[in-house]
Amino acid sequence: xxxxxxxxxxxxxxxxxxxxxxxxxxxxxxxxxxxxxxxxxxxxxxxxxxxxxxxxxxxxxxxxxxxxxxxxxxxxxxxxxxxxxxxxxxxxxxxxxxxxxxx
Numbered sequence: 001x002x003x004x005x006x007x008x009x010x011x012x013x014x015x016x017x018x019x020x021x022x023x024x025x026x027x028x029x030x031x032x033x034x035x036x037x038x039x040x041x042x043x044x045x046x047x048x049x050x051x052x053x054x055x056x057x058x059x060x061x062x063x064x065x066x067x068x069x070x071x072x073x074x075x076x077x078x079x080x081x082x083x084x085x086x087x088x089x090x091x092x093x094x095x096x097x098x099x100x101x102x103x
Contacts, residue, residue, distance in 0.1 A: 006031055049103035050096075058097040 007028065014024040051062025054072050061075035082089030 003031060048100055050100050052103055058093075059102065060093055060096045060100065063100060063103070064096075 010019065010024055010027050010031070013019045014021070019027070048067045049063050050059035051066060051072075052059060054062030054065065056076070061072045061079065064070070064075045065072035079089040079093050082092060
C-alpha cells in the first residue's frame with residue numbers, strides 16, 4: 001500500500017467513527033514521519049548517550065538512567081550483581097562503554 005492509500009483508509013475510518021480525531025491525528029503523524037520506523041525502543045537506543053555529569057567511570061549508568069527512567073544507582077546495582085554472577089556485568093559495562101557515544 002502506498003502512503004496515499006494509507007491516509008485515505010485512515011480518513012475513512014475517522015469518518016465512520018472507528019477513530020477519534022486525536023487517534024486519527026496520531027496515526028497520520030506516524031505515517032508522515034512523526035514516529036521512527038523502528039518504534040519507541042529503537043528510538044531510545046539511538047538516543048542512548050553516556051552521561052558527562054552523572055558518572056563514576058564512563059557515564060554508562062548515568063546515560064542508561066536518562067534513557068530508561070531508572071535511577072543511576074539502580075543501574076550500578078544491576079551491573080554489580082551481574083558482576084558477581086559470572087562476570088557478565090563487567091562485560092556488558094565495557095561493551096556499552098565502547099559502543100555508546102558520549103553526549
